[in-house]
Amino acid sequence: MTDDGLVPIIDAFRVPLDHSSDSSGLERLVAEGRLRPDDIIAVTGKTEGWQPGETSRLDADRAVRSFLLDRGTRSADVINQIPMVFTTGGIGMLTPHVVVYTRTRGEPSNDSAGRLAMGVTRSEIVRPEWLASTQLIEANVRAIRAGAQDAGIDPSAIEYVVGKAYYPTQQDFTEARAAGHKIPEYDDKTLFRRASGSAGLAVAVTADGLAMPSADDIGEKLDLWTAKVAVSANPWEPVGGEGPQTQLVVMGNRVGAGGRLRVGHSAMADTLDIDALTRALRRAGLDVGPGPLSAEHRARVVAVYVKFSATPDGRLRGRRQVIENPQYVNQVKAALGGMFSAMLQDNLVWISAGATHQGPVGGGTVAVVVDVS
Template identity: 30%
Template sequence: MPECLAFRVPTRHPADVSGLDALIASGAVAPEEIVAVFGKTEGNGCVNDFTRPLAVMALEASLSARLGLSPAEVGARVALVMSGGTEGGLSPHLLILARRETPGAEGRAEGKAEESKALAVGTAFTDDFLPEEIGRMAQVRATASAVERAMAAAGIADIADVHFVQVKCPLLTSARIQEAAGRGHEVATHDTYASMGLSRGASALGIGLALAEIAESALDDAVIGTRTDLYSGRASASAGIELMRNEVIVLGNAPGWRGPLRIAHRVMRDGIDLSAIQGALSDLGFPVAGQLAPDQAERVVALLAKAEPSGDGLIRGRRHIMNDDSDINATRHARALVGGVAAAAIGRTDLFVSGGAEHQGPDGGGPVAVIGRIQA
């Protein structure tokens, strides 16, 4: 019977894997059990954020030495999702997810095993995309297929049991744009920063398609990045320069899994929607009268959220300047805003808040999920 293990460790810099090394050395997790790593790095989260590939290289090197595999082979089996940007008070850290096979519970009453659900994780990867496929329907469809495979890997048959789907997706660079042009193909955009949003948006629409949140008949290339009314309430996508495929991690509560961890989600309608965070906490049995007490905060293994400035420049009717600031990118403002709201609710700052929520929740809002340890 599988159990999903989750460990949160701080990092001192993007290449710091000492927390992972300590977990393995202590016997808390075996390297072959690790299926995914989420990371928040202190880069800018934009096209030239090389803290993300630096962190990936360090993780691949650490795991390859222990698994007897090449770094490329590690990357082919472990989903490494690095999200750049720890603006405001957000704390750089890693969230390490593992799957452990344990003996099945004996002597349980008939039917009880089917009723019990625990945190489940499944991963899948698309093939590498051609530059001209990024931000277009080819990426949407490939992502939907990968989500379905990841659900199967997690043993999740009911889409209602899926609470969060994280995708790491590629972006366009000048070199990739020129490579496509050399073959006679036009890419979705020549703006490398805009390509991040299109890639995230296509990935999110693929998640929505797989989870029956969006009808395929509503989708074509033209809606990607434009139809803000089309979104998934469980999608999180982060674009990076370090890959050309989509890496998909499905998190849910599934029968047949054991352990004390559960996940719940809500959708924030804007960046200050504290009630959505409290709703997810309440679903897991946490008290929500104010900030969590320190002992309750430690039961929260992870908070995962998306952040995006609203397109109309307003939050509940009042003007914000996130989209008008030429010095600081809008997604960086949004991460700091949502990170502050989430930290006030949880009472901790090592939270996975990712910027750029195209088709990931309503305009100006986004999904939020909490993984918590259930008290017996």
């Protein structure tokens, strides 16, 4: 709280996308006087891409940054530092959309349970040799601590972290080895597990007090996990920022913060554990019952995040899955989209696969941002 008695207020707006470069919904919010572009500090989004080589994630990122540059007063350098966490795979009944988070100032809430506090952060530039050690975990830990500080919360009060981890390309590794760095040969699937797993383990270290794992644990010792994270990974894309960094949005509930929002999370035991959504909603402060949400509760849901991993042994609750099918993960994502949409009675859900160290093996994590005003 400052001398004027005002405190940070985090608000959020969920906007469907008519196409991957669509900013018309944001323009409408500005025209209605509900959104100031200069107040936006973070963006998450679900885009429509579903096949290799598609560019929907980049298109959406560039469209939002262009909107902020054209409609606001901040410089391109400042806008490029805003974390934007887009995930592709808008399949089944999932609707592509963005959630934009704003930070303003106002009166503190008198709710003893607190209100949403948010910090935004990026790691240092990721070096290829870091993937062979714990250096990427350590860099992410530093970034998460900075995000907690930006949110005004202790790291132990972190409720959820949404982010995008980047990893170097095979060419980057070739050049690093030529420069004298000893780096094992990694295939792309292993690189994904090590990059996204390093982010998951960093949240576990920072928020849960996990002892620093060994380099050999990353992507392998899957009984090390946290329920407080959804971070995906892919090679660096030419969007905001200086280079391959982990970009993170850190959320918690802080007593004395202002606004209308709270966040809650839950571990998803497996991909049939739809009750994880109910647990997250209740933790966030909505007194929901079993089954689909009522119209009143549905109107209070502002954002939903689901991170999942496919069953590693090919069985779900003892029953065989056809994991040999190359479309298996996308089909599970579509199935989860149907499950969560049916419970929410709304299909604006952010769902991402590849939950390495993010929730139990074969399960994942769920988080919700809700209006408790």
